[in-house]
Amino acid sequence: MTARVMVIEDDEALSALLEYNLVKEGHKVSLVSDGEEALIAIEEERPDLIVLDWMLPHVSGIEICRQIRARAEIKDTPVIMLTARGEEEDRIRGLETGADDYLTKPFSTSELLARIRAVLRRSRPTLAGDVATFGDIILDRQAHRVRRGERDLHLGPTEFKLLDVLMQRPGRVFSREQLLDLVWGRDVYVEIRTVDVHVGRLRKAINRRGDRDPIRTVRSAGYALDETYTPAGPAVRREARA
Incomplete structure (x- = not known):
């Protein structure tokens, strides 16, 4: 934990x-x-x-x-x-x-x-267990596996950490600076736009045609998992902007 x-x-x-x-x-x-x-x-x-x-x-x-x-x-x-x-x-x-x-x-x-x-x-x-869920997304920390519905998702280590952070507090808007600290660490220098790049990769990994995108971009603020997210519905594509 x-x-x-x-x-x-x-x-x-x-x-x-x-x-x-x-x-x-x-x-x-x-x-x-x-x-x-x-x-x-x-x-x-x-x-x-x-x-x-x-x-x-x-x-x-x-x-x-x-x-x-x-x-x-x-x-x-x-x-x-x-x-x-x-x-x-x-x-x-x-x-x-x-x-x-x-x-x-x-x-x-x-x-x-x-x-x-x-x-x-x-x-x-x-935070208390090895498995976190959000809608039809299941993240297993111990096995380091993520599933959405019936399919396995193949995430890189950074995308896995990013999804884990977002799933811990659904609905909360994390600023890019906060995500840098939580995913990369306070002592590592990373360009802030790197967050946008990895959010884009995470979106590609978890969304297929027909899936609703659970990641909400809040302009000039950051990113959140959308509390109104439902698994079914048309694909919603949001481009990350500074």
Whole structure:
């Protein structure tokens, strides 16, 4: 199970410990130490899960959680709250604000990882298993195979990763920059138009005459799997444009 996890914590030692263990678990991790910066980073990165400290500079974790739940585009992001406040009233307040889970410091990293796995299974089921489905498309991560209806699709490794990312969040529009980070990695320099080229290759691989194209191009924004997609219908061809 690989997810994009944002750790919002101002204790550098704890942040480094969490980052080490989350990366070891296979997750992609970003660290934020300031409440104001966190609100901006959440909008930009759209993580799959947030580990959120209660006490933060400038904006508290409770307020961050409240704002997440108030914004339509990020309101479904799972939040696990960390705090030194162990009293029942504080736990209730954290959960009522919208936290999906609550962990009191000090805690074991193994317990936090178990909580993260449990929350992801509930909120992002396509991240939890080896098989993801969208319409009549089935992606098997372990076997590295993709089928659409009754036929096998032959995808290159980059197209496979690209489809996997899109299938994890159907309907979400990924910018080209986000797809570069998620598919190619942050430390690799790739021209942004490369994304358009590989989306074009993916379309050719998954669509035949008579198939509806499930990949939606959002002009000047990016790409998404269309939530209104149905397997049957006329072919819809969309050209990728910058």
